Amino acid sequence: xITLKESGPTLVRPTQTLTLTCSFSGxxxxxxxxxxxxxxxxPGKALEWLALVFWDxxxxxxxxxxxxxxxxxxxxxxxxxxxMTNMDPMDSATYYCTHLLWYGxxxxxxxxxxxxxxTVSS
Amino acid sequence: xxxxxxxxxxxxxxxTATITCGGNNIGSESVHWYQHKPGRAPVLVLxxxxxxxxxxxxxxxxxxxxxxxxxxxSRVEAGDEADYYCQVWDTGSDHPVFGGGTKLTxx
Numbered sequence: 001x002i003t004l005k006e007s008g009p010t011l012v013r014p015t016q017t018l019t020l021t022c023s024f025s026g027x028x029x030x031x032x033x034x035x036x037x038x039x040x041x042x043p044g045k046a047l048e049w050l051a052l053v054f055w056d057x058x059x060x061x062x063x064x065x066x067x068x069x070x071x072x073x074x075x076x077x078x079x080x081x082x083x084m085t086n087m088d089p090m091d092s093a094t095y096y097c098t099h100l101l102w103y104g105x106x107x108x109x110x111x112x113x114x115x116x117x118x119t120v121s122s
Numbered sequence: 123x124x125x126x127x128x129x130x131x132x133x134x135x136x137x138t139a140t141i142t143c144g145g146n147n148i149g150s151e152s153v154h155w156y157q158h159k160p161g162r163a164p165v166l167v168l169x170x171x172x173x174x175x176x177x178x179x180x181x182x183x184x185x186x187x188x189x190x191x192x193x194x195x196s197r198v199e200a201g202d203e204a205d206y207y208c209q210v211w212d213t214g215s216d217h218p219v220f221g222g223g224t225k226l227t228x229x
Contacts, residue, residue, distance in 0.1 A: 037218075039164075041158075046207070046220060046222045046223045047158070047164065047207055047220045047223065049217070049218050052217070052218075060216060062217075096163065096164070103152070103169060103170050104152050104170055105151075105211065105213065106151070106152035106154070106170070106210065106211035106213075107211050107218065108152075108154040108166065108169045108209065109156065109164070109166060109209065109218075110166055110169075110175075111166075112163040113163060114163050115163060
């Protein structure tokens with residue numbers, strides 16, 4: 001059974017740096033065709049992928065946020081961390097950690113954590 | 123690559139709901155669908171156009187051809203009320219693309 005759990009602050013001040021950690025079980029990030037990603041949903045808006053890390057050490061960042069995001073994996077501890085700098089109230093959202101699988105010609109989001117609500121406010 | 127979904131759909135209980143996802147030649151892509159209820163984690167309901175993960179009822183089915191992929195929910199239940207998102211993998215940019223989501227209301 002795959003589980004993912006997000007942890008980190010619920011309140012961040014504008015301009016501060018957000019660090020979220022995803023702790024997962026039921027799979028290994030060293031297994032072929034596996035990835036872990038972060039997806040967020042601002043209130044009333046659609047899902048928005050942020051950053052992905054794959055079993056083969058490839059990384060992908062959302063183009064519009066590339067300069068603010070860093071994703072790092074710790075395979076031995078089954079954790080993935082996301083750092084987002086210069087937080088703004090517009091970054092207030094529920095942040096989800098996800099498990100990705102490759103099938104055919106596509107990765108898809110196989111499992112999701114429960115999400116963590118992050119509010120950016122002074 | 124852009125995926126276009128209708129913002130909302132409504133359906134009576136017991137009827138069939140059809141949620142579309144439009145994209146340029148999307149029929150040549152693998153489309154995945156997620157159900158998202160308020161306050162809950164999104165759930166994968168279909169992958170690779172038509173495959174259902176274990177635990178997803180057979181009432182959920184999919185098709186994909188031309189410029190439109192479709193999620194069909196038969197014999198709709200109140201518990202199917204949720205937002206539904208389609209997703210593809212943009213092989214050119216090597217990253218995922220989500221549709222804007224469709225809010226399904228069960229009347």
